[in-house]
Amino acid sequence: MTALARRLDTPDRLEPADDTILAALPHIRRELEPGQYLVRDQGHPKYCCFLLSGFTIRHKFVGDGARQIVAINLPGDFVDLQHVLLETADHNVEALTACSVALIDAAALVDGAFASPAIGKALWRHSLVEASIFREWMANIGRRDGRARTAHLLCEVGVRRETAGLGARAQFELPMTQEQLGDALGLTAVHVNRSLRGLEAEGLIARTRRSVTVLDWNGLAAAADFDPAYLHHR
Amino acid sequence: MTALARRLDTPDRLEPADDTILAALPHIRRELEPGQYLVRDQGHPKYCCFLLSGFTIRHKFVGDGARQIVAINLPGDFVDLQHVLLETADHNVEALTACSVALIDAAALVDGAFASPAIGKALWRHSLVEASIFREWMANIGRRDGRARTAHLLCEVGVRRETAGLGARAQFELPMTQEQLGDALGLTAVHVNRSLRGLEAEGLIARTRRSVTVLDWNGLAAAADFDPAYLHHR
DNA sequence: CGATAAGTTGAGAGTACTCAACCACGGTGG
DNA sequence: CCACCGTGGTTGAGTACTCTCAACTTATCG
Known part of the structure; x- marks a missing residue:
């Protein structure tokens, strides 16, 4: 999980102890094909997906079958960090290209976040930056x-x-x-x-x-x- | 800050020790008039605003002067929780009606979040629910x-x-x-x-x-x- | 009771959509 | 090797949703 440590090393520097925590996170690697779903709307994922390579998109459907893509994720992004604390998925996550991902145990990731404020802040901040992108997209689409x-x-x-x-x-x-x-x-x-x-x-x-x-x-x-x-x- | 404790008491129950932490958070009360700005785009707020009564809106302007309201906040909402970890505001916050707010020291709130996982999870979760609302608004506006x-x-x-x-x-x-x-x-x-x-x-x-x-x-x-x-x- | 902000309505314009046909590229199989 | 096929890209024509502009009405406040 060196990619993960590298991603979380800003804005606050991680300590060696943080690297140890990250390295010990229970996770599995998985390779995805284009079009494969990682998370389904209304599902209950127990893991959190960190994107190592490839692109994913996140989208939701509206009543008439139309689709809104709400995010494009690049390598180094957490694709569904919201599932560490929200039980039910409110949108789908799909591989856009072939992808390598690390599926991290959600509960362990939360524990890691509160075991080390540097990790916790980096993860929380990641959620907040993502929300900022959502706001800009709203303005983009709306105006x-x-x-x-x-x-x-x-x-x-x-x-x-x-x-x-x-x-x-x-x-x-x-x-x-x-x-x-x-x-x-x-x-x-x-x-x-x-x-x-x-x-x-x-x-x-x-x-x-x-x-x-x-x-x-x-x-x-x-x-x-x-x-x-x-x-x-x- | 009993309103704050009440708001953060789900999904995880707060312990008495958590209430103590919340009660000790440095904050000031402020009354706002309709139209008054709490946060300006590109500003550097050092506090985090908890809405006690009234409505606020959050909006950003695009190049041609058009405006997109990205959120409507109700009593019990954190209005700018993103400023606990993001230095620069990316949108404006404005009182829609007369409002009572508690301006909480951002650094102290972060410390509180990591002093007590129950508080930290509640705050992080608040950010995540807000992001979910942003996603739904994107679908609403776009589709x-x-x-x-x-x-x-x-x-x-x-x-x-x-x-x-x-x-x-x-x-x-x-x-x-x-x-x-x-x-x-x-x-x-x-x-x-x-x-x-x-x-x-x-x-x-x-x-x-x-x-x-x-x-x-x-x-x-x-x-x-x-x-x-x-x-x-x- | 006038002034002002907000709401309502109509007409015309424009952006974006729908439908449909056609084209181009890549992959596959004969 | 090349024809075929399918997906995705391109283009045109007509439609429709939403916008603009402007006038008029209604509510609220001093």
């Missing part, structure tokens, strides 16, 4: 038009990938279909397509099937009304 | 039409008020203008007006200027696609 929404998601993924050490923010793989992008943005796949092509026509981005190159980061950020403060990075 | 969105907000406020002991879910004051409702729902005030009048015409609700009576709870919940599971009540 920006299709073009800005789409651009905002590209900016966020670029920055978060960069922060996670997965490469430059201006060039990355985005392993989502336009249908999935639409579900994340509150748009239809058709409208996502037109938004992406619009950004491309403006010279802000270039695309191949699943990779995005930002040609003009400042221009894209302006189109997106993107300010990374909500990510609460250091 | 439901104006009528359903509006109905959903009414259902949520009704249930949360009831749970907070403020009265029956079917009859309550909603001290928000249609402009504010629109900012919470990602709609314009005009469209909120039409949605509310539509729900009224269907016989689901009755309204006076600021109070709502639900005439047909099941009908309204069906129109809203409302399932209270995301509130994670006991």
Whole structure:
């Protein structure tokens, strides 16, 4: 679980004793295929999933069958930290790509959090940063038009990938279909397509099937009304 | 701070020692007038606000000046629990009505959380439930039409008020203008007006200027696609 | 009782959706 | 090796939901 220790080492430095606690957490490794569900809405997971590699999405369905993707998770993210203290899942977690995950015993993780304030603060803080991203997504979906929404998601993924050490923010793989992008943005796949092509026509981005190159980061950020403060990075 | 102890007494029971810790938290009481700001975006609050009476809203502005209300807080809610561990505010907090609040020293609250796991779990859980509400709002804004969105907000406020002991879910004051409702729902005030009048015409609700009576709870919940599971009540 | 904020209504515009057809890429099997 | 097939991407046309703007009404407050 060195990946876990590395992820929790900010903002407060972990002590060697903390590393010991983390290393001793009961967990199992699992490999997931694209499309595989990790958590089902209304389920009662007893573990907490830490994403080692790959992308996951979290989504919920509304009455008419439409879907809202509420989060995209990158390596180094806890995918369902809420299940350490909430008994019943309120949404689904699904592997977007092939993934490696560590399933950590939820009760043990809570014990670890209260055995070491540094661990506890890092985990709690993780929950809080995630909530901040949710708030920005609400503003994005509720108050920006299709073009800005789409651009905002590209900016966020670029920055978060960069922060996670997965490469430059201006060039990355985005392993989502336009249908999935639409579900994340509150748009239809058709409208996502037109938004992406619009950004491309403006010279802000270039695309191949699943990779995005930002040609003009400042221009894209302006189109997106993107300010990374909500990510609460250091 | 008996209100605080009462709020944190679930899901785990607090011990007398916990009550002692809570009672000793350094805090100041403050009375707020409608419209007064408690926290400003990009500010660095050193306290954490517990709402004793009144309503607050939390909102953020996007580039073109539009506003998204990301949360409505009721008495017994922590209004800005994220500031115990995040240094910089990512949104504004504003009093919707006259409010009484307790401003608790953030560092002391964190210390209390790690001095007593029961307190720490209750606070962390509070953050997680809030995040669940954010997710539902994302789905609401992104994937439901104006009528359903509006109905959903009414259902949520009704249930949360009831749970907070403020009265029956079917009859309550909603001290928000249609402009504010629109900012919470990602709609314009005009469209909120039409949605509310539509729900009224269907016989689901009755309204006076600021109070709502639900005439047909099941009908309204069906129109809203409302399932209270995301509130994670006991 | 006037002033102001909020609510209501109508008409026209625009963004985003729906439906449907067509295209492009990747994978598979003959 | 290449044709076929399926998923996903692209495009156009028509529709519909929501917005904008503006006027008018109603409530509240000094």
